[in-house]
Amino acid sequence: MKIPIISYGVTKFKEHWDLELIDLIVKAADAAVEKINIKGNEIDAVYLANNFNVLNSSGGISTLVAERLGIKKVNLIGGTDFAGASVIQQAAKSIMSGENDVVLVVGAEKMSDFIAKDLLDIDALFLDEQEGIQGITPVALFAMITKAHMRKYGTKKEHLALISAQNHKNAKLNPKAQYPFEVSKEQVMNSPVVAEPITVLECSSNPDGAAALIMVKPELAEKYTKKPVYLIGSGQAQDTLALSSKKSLTEMESTINAAKIAYEKAGITSKEVDIAEVHDVFTISELIALEDLGFIEKGSFNGFDNLIPINTSGGLKGCGHPLAATGVRQACEIVMQLSEEAGDRQVKDAKIGLTQTIGGVGSSAVVNIFRVE
Known part of the structure; x- marks a missing residue:
């Protein structure tokens, strides 16, 4: 794979109270198109990740996108948090198969249309039916995971607070982030508890947002840019939907298996990755991702001093998490870094980047790997 x-x-x-879902999609698409002055008629298809178009009163979003962008083939993919990462895979496969030469990938979500109760009801749609019936929420499930990790490895609240503080520190340098300001470890630990031991400042939020990428067949890359970034490996895997059915509460089998596939396709190991964007929907999910991706040993997390740069964008905590937009936004950060266009948060000499995106409570995962030459 080399797309x-x-x-x-x-x-x-x-x-974005003043914008509808279609407006967000168009804004992200226009930014990608204008960056390289590509014409709309050069794009064969749009691969769109979105979960809630019907609830946004935009049930015909595929047709709206076709009308507004002037691109007649629009493929819509949903599937909870990991939809954006998955749509990158699908777009790449369409190029590899010869179906398309140039593809616009967009992930978008309009979450501010929903009140808090709506969001809880939506969350329940992505959980196991029996667990959902009991009124359990994602934060409660991740609280169980957090406690299990604490029992098994001696993980402290301080360790998790460091993750939130670091992501906010990174977000301060990202003008597109929802929360571009720092918080201290102490502020995180002393913020209100949502589900013991998880506090408010360990939880990501659900804003509005969209992100876009343009992918082409290899023969066309030089026509548009002197320095393309390549998708070189991609893996997707599923685990059980119910937390109670998982083999372990302290690892996410979906991430482990998706990473194994992606590393094999890319022909690399975790030790060759220079930068990563991982799914920190809650702080514990980032810690477990670092373990499952092979960046640290199980139970060894003690800060970021000996790690590769993680979530330079601010992650889901700093940027916000508009579900289907997240996987594409993560990829945009890696492409920006590998292209040396990240400004004040630029990582020096980064050549290989990775994104990890999960759905539900680790019931699904996608890992994408990128390289610049």
């Missing part, structure tokens, strides 16, 4: 990515675009992640 060039030639451009990207990201909206500000926030509550």
Whole structure:
């Protein structure tokens, strides 16, 4: 696998009261198109990740996108948090098969249309039916995971607070982040408890936002850019939907298996990755991702001093998490870093980057790997 990515675009992640879902999609798409002056008639298809178009009163979103962008083939993919990462895979496969030469990938979500009760009801749709009937929420499930990790490895609240503080520190340098300001470890630990031991400042939020990439067949890359970033490996895997059915509460088998596939396709190991964007929907999910991806040993996390740069964008905590937009936004950050266009948060000499995106409570995972030459 070696699919060039030639451009990207990201909206500000926030509550866009003045914009509809289609407007967010167009803003991200326009940013990617204008960056390289590609014409709409050069794009064969749009691969769109979105979960809630019907609830946004945009049930015909595929047709709206076709009308607004002037691209007649629009493929819509949903599937909870990991939809954006998955749609990158599907777009790449369409190029590899010869179906398309140039593809616009967009992940978008309009979450501010929903009140808190709506969001809880939506969350329940992505959980096991029996667990959902009991009124359990994602944060409660991740609280169980957190406690299990603490029991098994001696993980402390301080360790998890460090993760939130680090992501906010990174977000301060990202003008597209929802929360571009720092918080201290102490502020995280002393913020209100949502589900013991998880506090408010360990939870990501659900703003509005969209992100876009343009992918092309290898022969066309030089037409648009002198320095393409390549998608070189991609893996997707599923685990059980119910937390109670998982083999272990302290690892996510979906991430482990997706990473194994992606590393094999890319022909690399975890030790060759220079930078990563991982799914920190809650702080414990980032810690477990670092373990499952092979960046640290189980139970060894003690800060970021000996780690590769993680979540330079601010992650889901700093940027916000508009579900289907997240996987594409993560990829945009890696492409930006490998293209040396990340400004104040630029990682020096990064050549290989990775994104990890999960759905539910680790019931699904996608790992994508990128390289610049």
